[in-house]
Amino acid sequence: MKKLLALLMAVAMLLTMCVGLAEEHEPVTLQVWIVQTDWSDAWDNEMEPKFEAEYPWIDVEAVGVGSANADFIAAAIAAEDTPAVWQCDNNDTYFNAISAGLLADLSEMEVAQSIPQAYRDAFTHDGVLFGLTQGAAFSVLYINMAILEEAGWTEAPANWDEFIQCCADIAEKTDAAPLTLAGDKTTTCWMLYELIIANTVGDELGLGVFEEQFKAGTFDFAANPEIAAKLEQVVPYIMTGTSTMTEDDVTAAMTDGIAAMCIAGNWTANNICSGIEECTGDASKVKAVLAPFNPADKGVWISVSPETAFGLSAVEVSDAEKEAREIFFNWVFQPENFAIIQNARGTVPVLSTMTDDQIKVPAAIAEIVPAMNAANFVYMGFNCWTSEFKDGACTMLKDVYAGNMAVADAVTGMTELLQTYHR
Amino acid sequence: MEKKTASVPAAKIKKSDFERSRYLTGVFFLVPATVLSFIFVIIPLINVIRYSFYEWNGISDDMLWVGLQNFKTLPTTEGFWQMCISTLIFAFGSTALIVLFSFIVAMALDSKNRNRVSRAVYRTAWFFPCILSGSVVGILWRIMYNYNNGMINKTLKGMGLSPVNWLETYGLTNVAIIIAAVWFQMGLCIVIFLAGLQSISTEINEAAAIDGANEGQIRRHIIVPLMAPSITINVLTTSIAAFKMYEMPWLISNGLPGYSTRLLTQRIHFFGIESAKFGLGSAMAVLLILVITAISLVQLVVLRKREDIY
Numbered sequence: 116m117k118k119l120l121a122l123l124m125a126v127a128m129l130l131t132m133c134v135g136l137a138e139e140h141e142p143v144t145l146q147v148w149i150v151q152t153d154w155s156d157a158w159d160n161e162m163e164p165k166f167e168a169e170y171p172w173i174d175v176e177a178v179g180v181g182s183a184n185a186d187f188i189a190a191a192i193a194a195e196d197t198p199a200v201w202q203c204d205n206n207d208t209y210f211n212a213i214s215a216g217l218l219a220d221l222s223e224m225e226v227a228q229s230i231p232q233a234y235r236d237a238f239t240h241d242g243v244l245f246g247l248t249q250g251a252a253f254s255v256l257y258i259n260m261a262i263l264e265e266a267g268w269t270e271a272p273a274n275w276d277e278f279i280q281c282c283a284d285i286a287e288k289t290d291a292a293p294l295t296l297a298g299d300k301t302t303t304c305w306m307l308y309e310l311i312i313a314n315t316v317g318d319e320l321g322l323g324v325f326e327e328q329f330k331a332g333t334f335d336f337a338a339n340p341e342i343a344a345k346l347e348q349v350v351p352y353i354m355t356g357t358s359t360m361t362e363d364d365v366t367a368a369m370t371d372g373i374a375a376m377c378i379a380g381n382w383t384a385n386n387i388c389s390g391i392e393e394c395t396g397d398a399s400k401v402k403a404v405l406a407p408f409n410p411a412d413k414g415v416w417i418s419v420s421p422e423t424a425f426g427l428s429a430v431e432v433s434d435a436e437k438e439a440r441e442i443f444f445n446w447v448f449q450p451e452n453f454a455i456i457q458n459a460r461g462t463v464p465v466l467s468t469m470t471d472d473q474i475k476v477p478a479a480i481a482e483i484v485p486a487m488n489a490a491n492f493v494y495m496g497f498n499c500w501t502s503e504f505k506d507g508a509c510t511m512l513k514d515v516y517a518g519n520m521a522v523a524d525a526v527t528g529m530t531e532l533l534q535t536y537h538r
Numbered sequence: 539m540e541k542k543t544a545s546v547p548a549a550k551i552k553k554s555d556f557e558r559s560r561y562l563t564g565v566f567f568l569v570p571a572t573v574l575s576f577i578f579v580i581i582p583l584i585n586v587i588r589y590s591f592y593e594w595n596g597i598s599d600d601m602l603w604v605g606l607q608n609f610k611t612l613p614t615t616e617g618f619w620q621m622c623i624s625t626l627i628f629a630f631g632s633t634a635l636i637v638l639f640s641f642i643v644a645m646a647l648d649s650k651n652r653n654r655v656s657r658a659v660y661r662t663a664w665f666f667p668c669i670l671s672g673s674v675v676g677i678l679w680r681i682m683y684n685y686n687n688g689m690i691n692k693t694l695k696g697m698g699l700s701p702v703n704w705l706e707t708y709g710l711t712n713v714a715i716i717i718a719a720v721w722f723q724m725g726l727c728i729v730i731f732l733a734g735l736q737s738i739s740t741e742i743n744e745a746a747a748i749d750g751a752n753e754g755q756i757r758r759h760i761i762v763p764l765m766a767p768s769i770t771i772n773v774l775t776t777s778i779a780a781f782k783m784y785e786m787p788w789l790i791s792n793g794l795p796g797y798s799t800r801l802l803t804q805r806i807h808f809f810g811i812e813s814a815k816f817g818l819g820s821a822m823a824v825l826l827i828l829v830i831t832a833i834s835l836v837q838l839v840v841l842r843k844r845e846d847i848y
Contacts, residue, residue, distance in 0.1 A: 189811045192597050207814050211597040299792060356685030359705045359794060364684065373686055502813045507616045510796060517706035519795050532616070 140172035143439040146198035148180045150423045155179050157459035166446055173439045199440045201426035203246040205498050210240050218245040219429040226448035229468045234421045237498060246424025247448065250462035252380050253419045253487050254306050257387045258402040261395040262291045262375035271404045274411040282352035285375045292354030295374040297362040298516055301509045305496040306418060307378050308512055311345045313416035313493040314408040322491060329499040332537025336526045347522045350515060358513035366390045378406060384477045385461045403479035405486055417487065420495035422462060503536035589820035596816040608821035617797035625802045627712050629780040632719040636776050640724045644731030668725030676789025679718040705791055711799050715787040722786060723779065727772045734768030770841040774834055781830045802826050
């Protein structure tokens with residue numbers, strides 16, 4: 116009897132061990148690329164500990180690749196050293212990675228359904244949904260109202276004519292330069308011009324047509340002379356040095372109070388708004404508006420873009436690693452986790468499962484979110500251009516901002532460039 | 539006896555153990571450098587030449603043989619000729635100024651009148667920029683050249699002068715990046731010149747002084763000719779480095795205004811990495827290698843002839 120009991124106990128112990136072993140997971144290390152540095156602290160301090168506490172067998176190794184990541188990514192792809200979870204942009208590098216079968220199609224994943232269709236379309240190439248965006252970006256005009264008041268403006272300008280008059284008053288009555296932007300960054304260098312284009316021909320063309328023509332290389336920048344005329348009107352008011360300024364330089368200029376207004380993305384809202392507040396010592400002097408480049412009788416057009424997206428590797432790996440990748444990817448897009456990234460960036464969320472109490476955007480931006488959602492829009496240049504066009508066109512624009520090139524020459528040059536280099 | 543030894547065929551002379559071990563030691567020390575050069579220089583170089591005949595995006599397995607098409611396309615690409623000119627301006631401008639100024643500084647540092655401590659401090663100060671990376675130097679000078687907040691313009695304003703738009707003015711930006719390159723690269727040239735100056739026997743100078751030569755004549759007719767080998771080395775290494783320079787000028791000027799400070803190395807990067815046109819980028823790299831080789835050979839021949847004259 117004792118022997119039988121001992122045998123039964125041994126069998127029971129063996130079975131328990133087997134079940135335990137079955138539940139144990141093989142340790143897996145996942146490499147994740149992080150592009151923006153402004154949420155890397157949030158990653159280190161909040162997300163990684165949270166995820167690894169929930170999934171102790173998955174070790175996440177985050178690699179900060181920086182926003183100027185083309186070299187890093189191209190080298191990694193060439194060396195076949197790609198991560199489990201990518202951060203992707205909408206450009207040739209990633210299209211090539213899709214063609215090479217390095218990025219997975221996410222369209223069947225449940226979390227993909229929480230991203231609005233327009234943002235899924237933006238990251239679809241050759242029928243492959245290769246990225247789920249981490250937020251919505253849009254163009255903003257940040258204003259130091261203290262300087263505007265000095266120039267006699269108690270309200271922000273509401274249309275193009277008012278904007279130009281406001282610039283003239285600032286130039287005449289204050290020591291500050293009316294307008295600046297980060298010319299060094301192609302996205303923001305192009306932003307001023309795309310806003311002029313959108314507000315000039317947007318209503319006539321309708322939603323999405325400009326982008327279609329841009330991608331096809333058929334858009335003629337010189338066809339509507341009003342575009343060049345408006346650019347010519349604003350150029351004299353652009354701060355000297357703008358063509359070489361980085362986003363940090365723009366923040367510094369706003370903090371020092373040497374520029375009254377700046378065109379920038381909502382992703383820099385935290386820095387610029389706190390810079391203006393530091394400059395004026397008064398939070399009420401910080402104003403963010405949708406760039407009022409519209410004619411007085413028409414609504415405003417803005418430029419928008421999905422932000423950098425998360426992508427998933429399609430490279431064949433063990434089942435354990437494959438499962439870990441999917442766990443991580445789904446986990447990131449759970450609202451309570453996604454809110455950490457979103458709030459660190461201060462951008463507008465696109466995840467439909469997030470609730471209002473989870474969303475924190477800077478006060479100045481929160482005020483304009485409803486208007487942003489209602490406004491007509493064009494996609495930011497980098498969603499439509501090739502690297503050759505980007506390089507050539509932004510080089511011309513920088514020359515225009517610096518006063519080295521006539522607007523007419525630049526506009527004609529861009530049309531020719533687009534005919535040669537388009538998607 | 540001697541005759542007998544000399545008549546023994548060379549092949550039959552047995553190497554002593556010492557000679558053999560010395561030979562093996564030499565080989566042993568050469569192996570790591572040879573292997574590393576092979577892996578990191580020779581193989582990539584061969585690959586770059588190979589890629590220049592293909593159309594390839596750097597990722598896919600499909601490489602399309604296009605022969606010399608990439609080389610034919612290069613001159614038609616946006617800004618190609620302006621970039622060639624800006625590369626030549628940068629390479630020749632920085633080489634001339636670096637060699638000239640480092641020679642002058644080396645002469646000043648070689649002065650026997652200073653005490654040992656101050657000499658060491660000055661030499662360290664001049665050499666210091668060399669130990670920085672090109673990126674650090676680029677960012678540093680970019681901040682200094684900033685129109686609105688840069689140290690240089692603030693100093694000018696403080697002196698009651700107008701600020702200078704260093705980075706947005708055609709021509710001036712070329713000067714700006716050359717100044718930064720001179721500051722960055724002078725240190726190594728100074729060290730080579732100092733070594734050359736210190737190898738000149740004081741007796742020659744003394745003899746010239748006894749013969750009535752003044753300080754200027756000694757420098758012109760004795761020191762400069764004797765420094766010819768050092769000048770050759772410095773001109774060659776500095777010009778090759780200038781043609782290969784990438785990050786420092788890019789971080790200062792971003793190639794602006796227009797393409798006036800955009801260098802060919804930066805275009806190689808643009809084609810190969812940003813545009814994913816490895817073939818075109820490789821063709822430009824091959825072209826640059828040929829240009830550097832040709833210019834270096836010309837310099838070597840001309841400067842060696844000058845050394846021979848002396």
